[in-house]
Amino acid sequence: MKFLLSGLLMITCLTVFGQVEKKTTFGFKGGLNQSYINGSMINGDKSGYTGLELYTGFFADTRLSEKWHIENEILFSYTDSYHFVETPLHLKYEISPKINVFFGPKLDFLIGNTSDYNNEISKFYSISGEIGTQFKINKRFFIELRYSKSFTKQFDIIDFNNGKRNTLRLGLGINF
Numbered sequence: 429m430k431f432l433l434s435g436l437l438m439i440t441c442l443t444v445f446g447q448v449e450k451k452t453t454f455g456f457k458g459g460l461n462q463s464y465i466n467g468s469m470i471n472g473d474k475s476g477y478t479g480l481e482l483y484t485g486f487f488a489d490t491r492l493s494e495k496w497h498i499e500n501e502i503l504f505s506y507t508d509s510y511h512f513v514e515t516p517l518h519l520k521y522e523i524s525p526k527i528n529v530f531f532g533p534k535l536d537f538l539i540g541n542t543s544d545y546n547n548e549i550s551k552f553y554s555i556s557g558e559i560g561t562q563f564k565i566n567k568r569f570f571i572e573l574r575y576s577k578s579f580t581k582q583f584d585i586i587d588f589n590n591g592k593r594n595t596l597r598l599g600l601g602i603n604f
Contacts, residue, residue: 451491457572458484459599461505465582465591481507483597485514495522499530505595513537516558516576528562534576536593554582554593562601570601 465477485503492498497520505512516534523529534556560574578592 453489453603455487455489455601455603456485457487457501457503457599457601458482459572459597461595461597463505463507464594464596477591479507481505481595483514483599487601489520489603496520497522497528511539513539518558518560520562526564528564529560530562530574531557531559534558536578536582538582551580551582554578554580556593560597568603570603572599572601573597 461481461483463479463481483503483505485501487499487501489497489499499518499520501516503514503516505514514534514536516532518530518532520528520530536554536556538552556576556578558574558576560572562570562572564570574597576595578594581592
């Protein structure tokens with residue numbers, strides 16, 4: 429439901445800002461993310477996974493108006509055992525010439541699993557919501573901080589059931 433509401437909000441914004449001359453820029457980003465997979469054991473005790481990961485990817489940022497942008501990305505996130513392709517779609521707002529805030533839905537696809545639990549993962553995709561901020565160092569470079577919260581259960585393995593993956597990211601980006 430939250431995913432649907434985010435999508436409707438973005439469509440509404442596109443309709444409202446549809447008459448503005450659009451300018452699209454492209455870029456690359458990468459950094460570190462801390463993943464938290466929260467779940468429970470069969471006996472009901474809380475369990476999960478916490479790990480530091482690398483991420484990298486490409487983005488397209490389209491200006492909708494003086495203050496509003498829409499940014500879509502394709503990201504690759506790597507852990508010791510799991511590899512993800514993530515496709516966020518963000519609505520961004522310029523608070524100032526140096527600071528943006530953004531939010532939107534994200535699809536997470538599990539594309540690689542080198543753990544001992546290969547056959548026990550219940551879903552190879554999940555839906556998340558993301559919120560974050562970007563600080564522009566100059567016209568080309570920026571730093572971003574973002575948090576992603578999963579709405580769907582993705583992991584069912586021996587150590588944790590009904591696991592949802594949440595991430596906290598810190599990264600650096602460059603506009604081409």
